[in-house]
Amino acid sequence: MxxxxxxxxxxxxxxxxxxxxxxxxxxxxxxxxxxxRAQIYVDINATGLNNGTSWCNAYKDLTPAINNAVTGDEIRVAKGLYKPGTVRTSTFLLQQDGVTLLGGFAGCGEPNPDLRDIRLHETILSxxxxxxxxxxxxxxxxxxxxxxxxxxxxxxxxxxxxxxxxxxxxxxxxxxxxxxxxxxxxxxxxxxxxxxxxxxxxxxxxxxxxxxxxxxxxxxxxxxxxxxxxxxxxxxxxxxxxxxxxxxxxxxxxxxxxxxxxxxxxxxxxxxxxxxxxxxxxxxxxxxxxxxxxxxxxxxxxxxxxxxxxxxxxxxxxxxxxxxxxxxxxxxxxxxxxxxxxxxxxxxxxxxxVLSSPAINTGNPAFDSPVGADTDLDVALRIQSCRVDRGPFESAKLQLANDYNADESIDLIDYAHFQRCFATSSAANPIDTVCLCVFDSNNDNINLVDYVEFHDSFISP
Ligand SMILES: [Ca+2]
Ligand SMILES: [Ca+2]
Ligand SMILES: [Ca+2]
Ligand SMILES: [Ca+2]
The missing domain is CATH 2.160.20 (Pectate Lyase C-like)
Structure with missing residues (x-):
């Protein structure tokens, strides 16, 4: 089944x-x-003092925020288009380690100015x-x-x-x-x-x-x-x-x-x-x-x-x-x-x-999202279904039961993975989360019950 x-x-x-x-x-x-962290605000739509202390008093340009940041600061930038200056040598010059630049905020005048969505509130440096x-x-x-x-x-x-x-x-x-x-x-x-x-x-x-x-x-x-x-x-x-x-x-x-x-x-x-x-x-x-x-x-x-x-x-x-x-x-x-x-x-x-992409559910099965990257470029969960995808966008497409390598066929390749996952977990034979997700049919462990399920899928997919 x-x-x-x-x-x-x-x-x-x-x-x-x-x-x-x-x-x-x-x-x-x-x-x-x-x-x-000390926060410095940048918003091209800011209307107030333009000193970086809040969304509506934000700097209208990113450059003064960068120049005033010290180690440990976080620069929050609202949606919009930002340019580094007026001459060809202008550049956003990062001069201080330990400073985090975050784009994608709603900003001044929005119901929740702190709401962050890097797609909806695209923040462009040009x-x-x-x-x-x-x-x-x-x-x-x-x-x-x-x-x-x-x-x-x-x-x-x-x-x-x-x-x-x-x-x-x-x-x-x-x-x-x-x-x-x-x-x-x-x-x-x-x-x-x-x-x-x-x-x-x-x-x-x-x-x-x-x-x-x-x-x-x-x-x-x-x-x-x-x-x-x-x-x-x-x-x-x-x-x-x-x-x-x-x-x-x-x-x-x-x-x-x-x-x-x-x-x-x-x-x-x-x-x-x-x-x-x-x-x-x-x-x-x-x-x-x-x-x-x-x-x-x-x-x-x-x-x-x-x-x-x-x-x-x-x-x-x-x-x-x-x-x-x-x-x-x-x-x-x-x-x-x-x-x-x-x-x-x-x-x-x-x-x-697209849903038929062979890059979906074929990332590293042992992958764990790095700090600060538990969402994808759509601000959706980084790992969906059993296994991470390739590239910056995670699809919501589900992985078929018993199809370890996500090629929509249950065959000898998957059988080899079942055998590996079925064996007792040890340091030499780690069972990755994909094992449990695709093979554990009754949410306990991978055992003979799952073997029967796998066998049925294998002979009659
Ligand atoms: Ca185009
Ligand atoms: Ca131009
Ligand atoms: Ca996935
Ligand atoms: Ca397969």
Whole structure:
């Protein structure tokens, strides 16, 4: 008998709105229960003193808030569009570790100004100084070089809940205004562990040289629940890493492009200078270079410092030495990656997964949501059904009973997992939560009763 467990329903359910509302309430309670940090408010619609002390007395710009923040402060930013200044060298320059930037609040004049919903209250950081950008990087000649600059910033620097767009790092050397259009993290001296970037959309940025979306030089950045789409550069349209070991979890890096003059210029992510990226529950798809959209256009690394890949989708896989548990090349099936304007990386795209997506319920079965990332980019619960999805959006689709690997077929692969899960749990043989969720038919443990259920499903699915 096919049956979906835990939620008690039968078949597949897609009911996001009620989940979103529940999680919003829950998220608000969480925010209230966290230790008190000094809060600095930023709201482009603020009407009062503009000194940052409350929503209606908020700074109207983000820059003075950043400049006045000290370690331990939390900068809360209301919905709206924020620019770093008026000249091309303007950038949101993060100068202090231990400061958390949170976007997505309702803000002044709203019934609950503290209500946080990063989708409904989109908070955009943009380099489009004239406000005249069009899809396809048109009119970005006056845009500033880097939207965010986080040089030397460590993990305690947190950027959470922003859309980062319009950076155009097009100034030829000397200098580094030719890289990192969206975010630049550079330490020329020694390795820095940071910054931490969560729940962010980095889209529509460009660079003359490398790292259209992001450039990490000796910065082991952490990215969780991020969407890096529609950025471009000569080399590495999405993310360029030099002597850096970033960790990406539940990120989608898609339809970024590199227009360098050889056929392996790495539209998605490039590791060089000894870099070794870690990717878990991620999707690399549709990134292109002049050689097309093969595996080398998604991700390029060195044989000598290979990346650590798990439960990640890479278009064109397998084609090189890249490998890892749960890595495959199955089309993730985005809902509408180009939108009505036909261009990836603009605000009409939809990067959620269609219900038939093989990226749903196929993330790491042992995954536990990291701190600060227990919701997805829709502010819905990060882990739904039995198992986390790949990419920043979690589907509400339920997983079939007895279908451990979520391929909607109950076969020998699932039988092997049943045997593993059936054995007594021990340190050498841990039973993950997916075991219990898909195989434990009567909510006690995995035992002979469940074996009978599995057997029935197996012979008569
Ligand atoms: Ca512009
Ligand atoms: Ca679009
Ligand atoms: Ca799931
Ligand atoms: Ca299966």
């Amino acid at each position: 096919k049956r979906a467990r835990k939620e008690g329903g039968i078949g597949l359910v897609y009911a996001r709105s009620s989940v979103v509302r529940l999680v919003l309430l829950w998220g608000s309670v969480l925010l209230l229960s966290q230790p008190v 380099c489009d100084l004239n406000g005249d950008d069009q899809p396809g990087f048109i009119n970005n000649g006056e845009n500033c070089y880097h939207v965010v600059t986080a040089n030397f910033r460590d993990f305690s620097t947190v950027i959470d809940g922003f859309t980062i767009t319009g950076g155009n790092a097009d100034l030829p050397p000397p200098g580094t205004n030719d890289r990192g259009g969206g975010i630049i993290n550079k330490n020329p001296f020694s390795t820095t562990n940071g910054p931490t970037i969560r729940n962010c959309i980095i889209r529509g940025n460009s660079a003359l040289n490398k790292g259209g979306g992001m450039y990490n030089d000796k910065h082991n950045a952490i990215l969780i629940n991020c969407l890096i789409v529609g950025n471009r550069a000569k080399f590495a349209g999405g993310i360029d890493n030099f002597s850096a070991n970033p960790t990406l979890t539940n990120c989608t890096i898609a339809y970024n492009s590199a227009d360098g003059d050889s056929n392996s210029q790495q539209g998605g992510i490039r590791d060089s200078g000894g870099s070794a990226t870690t990717l878990q529950n991620c999707i690399l798809w549709g990134n292109s270079d002049i050689g097309g959209m093969d595996e080398s256009a998604q991700f390029v690394s060195s044989l000598f410092t290979p990346p650590t890949l798990s439960y990640t989708t890479i278009q064109g896989f397998p084609a090189s030495f890249l490998d890892g548990l749960g890595v495959n090349g199955a089309d993730p099936q985005f809902l509408d990656p180009f939108g009505t304007d036909g261009v990836a990386g603009t605000d009409d795209d939809d990067w959620r997964l």
